[in-house]
Amino acid sequence: MAQLFTHLQRIPLLPCKVQEARKFMRLFSISAQKACQVRVRFAPSPTGHLHLGGLRTALYNFLFAKSKNGKFILRIEDTDQTRLVVHAAQRLEDMLKWAKIYPDESPTVGGPRGPYVQSQRINLYHNYMKNLLENDSAYKCFCSKLRLDWLRNDAIRRNETPKYDNKCRYLSQVKIEELERKGTPYCIRFKLETITDPYQDLIYGPILINVAEHEGDPVMMKADGYPTYHFANVVDDHLMGITHVLRGVEWQISTPKHLLLYKAFGWNPPLFGHLPLIVNRDGSKLSKRQDDLHIEHYRDQGYSPEAVLNFVTDIGGGFEGKEHNVLLTIEELSEKFNLARLTKNSCRLDFDKLKLYNQMDLQRCLKSPTELPVLLDQLQDLVKKTFEEK
Structure with missing residues (x-):
């Protein structure tokens, strides 16, 4: 629907037909918005108990979906295999049901856009990663852990924020093929671009964060073949038809990175809103260990x-x-x-x-x-x- 709307905007018109066309486009836009059902998600990592902050995120997504006659999806983000807790995913869903927050689609409920567990979608991520490599939005990084640790320690020594120096972004094809022949392990990084325009946060208004100024190119696919949160999150939100993303304000700094990924794929992004921080009564930050x-x-x-x-x-x-x-x-x-x-x-x-x-x-x-x-x-x-x- 969105692509058709964009195509219609590009059709040249005679001056006498402009007024008529604008009226049609306005009506078409309203119809398109009505046809687009609200779909939101809660996407926790199965690393422990459902925390009060997680419940707040799930609840506000659920309430927003129900207030708009939309769908609430539960997705389990378990790509970080080192932090998994046995049965944590099932406990998360059980606690949501106890709180009367019932997913319309989830690992146990099922649904048309599954599977709803990221570790069951690995082949899918690899296919989409090929797209980014082919359109030159990503590259293979052969830097060793030793070199990355040295970069980090050197930045700390100079009182600077540690970040990757993008060295492998500029490797020649000959060098890449040489390293591959040697069997050198590699991850895949995404090429950040300079951001000059703010995005509209549904809660905080215009937000401008030039992520390329503060970070090096981020890892999208780890050497073990598992995607990072940022990559899997964007691919899943697109494929699951997520229209609005409501999450904690701590993710606000990552949103520009995600919007750049949507741009690299040529996808329309969802609307983003960030929920304010929950703190203790004395103003101190909550801890998941409480x-x-x-x-x-x-x-x-x-x-x-x-x-x-x-x-x-x-x-x-x-x-x-x-x-x-x-x-x-x-x-x-x-x-x-x-x-x-x-x-x-x-x-x-x-x-x-x-x-x-x-x-x-x-x-x-x-x-x-x-x-x-x-x-x-x-x-x-x-x-x-x-x-x-x-």
Whole structure:
């Protein structure tokens, strides 16, 4: 649809037909937008527990999709094989379901754009990497770990930011063939370009980061044949039809790099929005090593999904007419969700609010003829578990 729209724009017209054509193009553009279903994704790495920040990202993507009658996709990004934790992927999906965040497409649900686990898509990445090598957007890098370590240590010694010096970008074809004949290991790097125009962040507005000024050419395919996050992420988002990417603000600096990849492939990129940082009450940065920030911890401590979801949304905003200290169901949160209402400031955790929301949800359940029996069963199980010996 987008390609057809671009083609129509290039057709030369007589002056008397320009007004008519503009009207048609405007109507066509509106129709094209309506035909494009919103598709968002949550793409965690299976390296441990679902963290509070990860839940917030998943939740806001889910709410945005449901508010637009779109689709929410769960994709497991496991290309870093050194950090995998056994059964972590299944636990992630289980915790999302506990929180009532149900994927429309996922490794267990399936879907038309799968597989939804990156390690099952390796051949696909290799095929697309060939495209970048053929159009001269990428190159083979034969630098040894010893040389890369030397570059890094030398930069640190001179109080500079470590970055690759792009040496192999300028190797001749003769030299490349010579190194290949010797069996020299290599990775594949992407050629960064100078960026002069900002991109429009859905939350923060115009953002201009000339990534080539601060970084060397990044690795796209590692020597072990696995793609890096940046490459696999862009290829998967394109092939899965992702229209909007909502992720943590820590990824904002990587977005220009991803947009350059879309440009190299000749693909239309999705729209990007970055969620503000979550910090502790004292302003310090959250750590994934804080056990009390794992969603399983809240579940095991007896907090309800509704309490946790309202706690997360209370610190980040994003809702039209939502009052503080008012408990909403996930359906009500979807109805009130408005991306334009998201705060840009760091979100400070106030765990007193979590306890308050949990008390409110208990009171709600006590008044509900359908949820009261479930609550009583949970209480019975808790008593048996706690006082089993007695």
